[in-house]
Amino acid sequence: MISQYVDDELSLDEKKDFDSHIESCASCREGLEETRALHRLFASAQRFPAPYGFATKVLANLEEKEGSRLRSLLSVRPFFLRAAQVTFALVVMTIGIISGNLLLAERTDPIGQTAVQETFSLDLFQATPPDSIGGIYNTLMRPSHER
Amino acid sequence: MTKRFKGNDLSEFEALICKYQDRVYNLCHYMVRDPQDAQDVFLKAYRHLKDFRPGASLYTWLYRIAVNTCLDYKRKSRREAFRSEPLSEDLPSGEGSPHQLYESRKIAESIQLALQKLPQKLRAAIVLREIEELSYEEIAEVLHTSVGTVKSRISRAREQLRHLLKKI
Numbered sequence: 001m002i003s004q005y006v007d008d009e010l011s012l013d014e015k016k017d018f019d020s021h022i023e024s025c026a027s028c029r030e031g032l033e034e035t036r037a038l039h040r041l042f043a044s045a046q047r048f049p050a051p052y053g054f055a056t057k058v059l060a061n062l063e064e065k066e067g068s069r070l071r072s073l074l075s076v077r078p079f080f081l082r083a084a085q086v087t088f089a090l091v092v093m094t095i096g097i098i099s100g101n102l103l104l105a106e107r108t109d110p111i112g113q114t115a116v117q118e119t120f121s122l123d124l125f126q127a128t129p130p131d132s133i134g135g136i137y138n139t140l141m142r143p144s145h146e147r
Numbered sequence: 148m149t150k151r152f153k154g155n156d157l158s159e160f161e162a163l164i165c166k167y168q169d170r171v172y173n174l175c176h177y178m179v180r181d182p183q184d185a186q187d188v189f190l191k192a193y194r195h196l197k198d199f200r201p202g203a204s205l206y207t208w209l210y211r212i213a214v215n216t217c218l219d220y221k222r223k224s225r226r227e228a229f230r231s232e233p234l235s236e237d238l239p240s241g242e243g244s245p246h247q248l249y250e251s252r253k254i255a256e257s258i259q260l261a262l263q264k265l266p267q268k269l270r271a272a273i274v275l276r277e278i279e280e281l282s283y284e285e286i287a288e289v290l291h292t293s294v295g296t297v298k299s300r301i302s303r304a305r306e307q308l309r310h311l312l313k314k315i
């Protein structure tokens with residue numbers, strides 16, 4: 001109650017009650033005087049304003065910290081980008097394989113299906129067909145009894 | 148005003164620092180006597196601007212960050228509990244003769260010494276009341292507590308300070 005009285009935080013009725021109480025209560029009077037003295041002591045104590053250039057220092061500190069935070073974010077980003085690129089490539093390949101198989105399965109004519117299979121088959125691949133320069137060279141270099 | 152800070156505009160933030168730097172710096176001095184904490188308060192404030200509710204009071208929000216920063220300072224025990232050397236780097240505030248300035252400085256040091264011996268919650272309440280001159284309602288808002296609790300904390304803090312300052 002004494003604290004609130006000193007801080008002027010009592011209602012009018014409470015204040016009146018307290019005023020009449022301290023007239024008859026020596027201990028509360030003493031407490032009130034000590035609290036007032038403490039309040040005066042705080043009021044007379046030095047205040048510490050921010051030094052000159054404080055705001056500039058804070059902003060410089062802020063820019064430095066935010067900059068390092070941004071840099072750390074950027075150093076992480078390429079990893080995510082790489083992971084995204086690899087995932088995208090895998091997805092494209094999978095879609096290609098599946099759609100290719102589906103197209104092949106849809107072909108009803110066995111000749112056409114065989115033709116497609118032969119097109120992709122490595123068994124039919126000739127590195128030096130007889131008509132090419134390599135083929136002619138091979139023929140010439142072969143022993144005569146083999147020709 | 149706070150809506151403009153949503154984009155974390157540094158020039159607007161600088162205006163905020165300039166407006167509240169003295170109050171925050173002074174509060175940190177009486178709470179922990181470390182000016183570095185005043186810088187930390189504004190750095191935290193900048194990062195948490197998005198959490199600020201437009202209806203709330205800007206200075207009570209800043210005070211809350213300041214008090215929490217000072218309390219964290221103690222919890223982490225980053226630095227020594229209390230430095231008793233004079234604060235030669237701070238310029239005296241206010242006007243008056245050199246003798247008056249010297250006296251006010253000595254009083255401040257005695258108060259700071261006594262404050263360090265108070266429990267943290269009591270210290271925060273009494274500093275906000277006596278140093279920052281906030282009302283009980285504002286203190287309750289800053290400390291996220293009821294006005295009744297604030298009354299009790301201030302009363303207990305004063306009682307303890309009366310005894311502590313008699314000894315000092």
